[in-house]
Amino acid sequence: MNIEGAMHRGVDWASADTPVSEIARMMKTDDIGAVPVGKDDRLVGMITDRDIVLRVVAEGRDPHKVTAGDAMTPGIVYCRTHQSVEDAIHLMEQKQIRRLPVLDARKRMVGMLSLGDISHAVSRNLAGEAIHAVADHHA
Template identity: 65%
Template sequence: MKISDAMHEPAAWADADTPVKEIALQMEKDDIGAVPIGKNDKLIGMITDRDLALRVVAKGLDPAKTRAEEVMTPGVVYCRTDETIEDAVHLMDQRKIRRLPVLDDKKRLVGMLSLGDVAHGTSLQIVGEMARAVANHHK
């Protein structure tokens, strides 16, 4: 199965200068746990609900004044629409991540692929591999 068949769309990214309070509100509104961060029309990182908890709340930073770029996880691990779900699961396992931005052949963000998307659209064997990856992540 191709990633394009399992990903959820649309996907939006937030600018690096966006206050994290706005990102948290977007996460709540859209019921999502991660937002890609961009600068100069290029993805530069990801901010997750965990980033907000550990890098903003736990450190007592003001969410209205803290910019996404200050607390995001730098670098973007991504997949392509034409790759397989199996490729994405292996990448998630190797990099110990739960969500991947999905890029098209023009390197444009077109969707997101989460472990939940994988679980709903694949075989039991792939779901088993995915469960192993998640369990290993939390040792």
């Protein structure tokens, strides 16, 4: 199965200058744990609920003043619509990440692929292997 058939569509992204407090509200409203971050119409990173906790809350920083660009994980790991779900699983395993933005042939974000999406798209064995590899304990 290709990624386009497994991903979920309708993904929003936030500007790099969006306050973290607004990102947290987006996460709560949409029941999500990660928001892609863009600057000048390009994806530049991803901000996760973990980023907010570790880089803002734990450091006592003001979430109304800290921006997505300040708290995000820089760089973007993504997959393409035409790739196979197995390709995405290998990338997730390699990079130890649970969500991938999905880009089309024009390099435009058209969706997001999560471990949950994968669990519905592939065999139970393959999904279990992916979850085990990505969720492996940190040493």
